[in-house]
Amino acid sequence: MVQKVRVGIIGAGTIAQVAHVPSFKKARNCELVALADPDERKLRHLGDRFGIPHLYADHEQLIRSDHLDAVVICAPTYLHAPMALEAFDYGKHVLCEKPLALDAASAQELVSAAAKADRLLMVGLNYRFRPDAQLLKSLIDENELGDIYYMKTGWLQRMTHAAVDSWKHKKKNAGGGVILNLAIHMIELVLWFAEKKKVVAVDSLVYKRSEEEEVEDSAFILLKFDEGSSATVEVSWTLIYEKDITYLNVFGTEGAGLLHPLRIHKLMLGNPVNVTPRLRSVGNPFKVSYDLQAAHFIDCIRKGERPFTPGEDGVLIAKITDAAYESSRKRREVRLD
Structure with missing residues (x-):
């Protein structure tokens, strides 16, 4: 070792x-x-x-x-x-x-x-290394929320975040706009929460505030899974609003899970009841996720183990984002093999 x-x-x-x-x-x-x-x-x-x-x-x-x-x-x-x-x-x-x-x-x-x-x-x-996301994932895997039939998620940033001189706004450097910079975070969680399912179709719409923009600044994506469930992703970095909005909601036949902040509701005697567990305080979830990711990378190298987020996961996400761009260009749903 x-x-x-x-x-x-x-x-x-x-x-x-x-x-x-x-x-x-x-x-x-x-x-x-x-x-x-x-x-x-x-x-x-x-x-x-x-x-x-x-x-x-x-x-x-x-x-x-x-x-x-x-x-x-x-x-x-x-x-x-x-x-x-x-x-x-x-x-x-x-x-x-x-x-x-x-x-x-x-x-x-x-x-x-x-x-x-x-x-x-x-x-x-x-x-995927955030403690709140890992808790929600464990509840999904343990079938605590029942069959997951719908997920909705989004990352909407105020226009003040936009910096048109940034490399992220250059097609050659970034490859795309909000889909590759914001939606990709939401897609990574959706695919992880639904890892037992397969995305079979992608439909998307993109928007530019100006035709002079090289990349999209707003987008909506619909993912369809093989057994009939679905997920939506909405992203923008030109929102005219007082604050940023980030959310991920998971809906199942027996309950629902929300991130940002974490909330878990389950049906009890026919009524939704808040059963959110108390998370041990470990600091800023964003920074903690990078600490855990770095530690995992080092451990995998030392022990010769396969990482929790292997390159193959990056390929799958890229197939989804490729399909989203193709769908927006052709203005129709794109089927995946």
């Missing part, structure tokens, strides 16, 4: 600053030894703050270095696949932020490359 895993992080943007770097810095059996970003000011600041010894303006130098075992990729989306492929070529394990690649075919290429290199590929689906 590997004693300590030496990790390098590519990208010094917001998600690296608030999540990945702090989480890997404090993870057990881990040494955060390298960081790469072309913005040398951010690179030096983050490196000095967390005591990271090796700093690179060129990510290729980090990947090719001999003093690390694993790479965490949190760069713009269009760089995910080429960076991961290069990491496998140099014998590194990879944790890649979602989406795994710009499309399902490229995501599948990463899964194949990881297998060929005998390296671990884990996709960053941090919502």
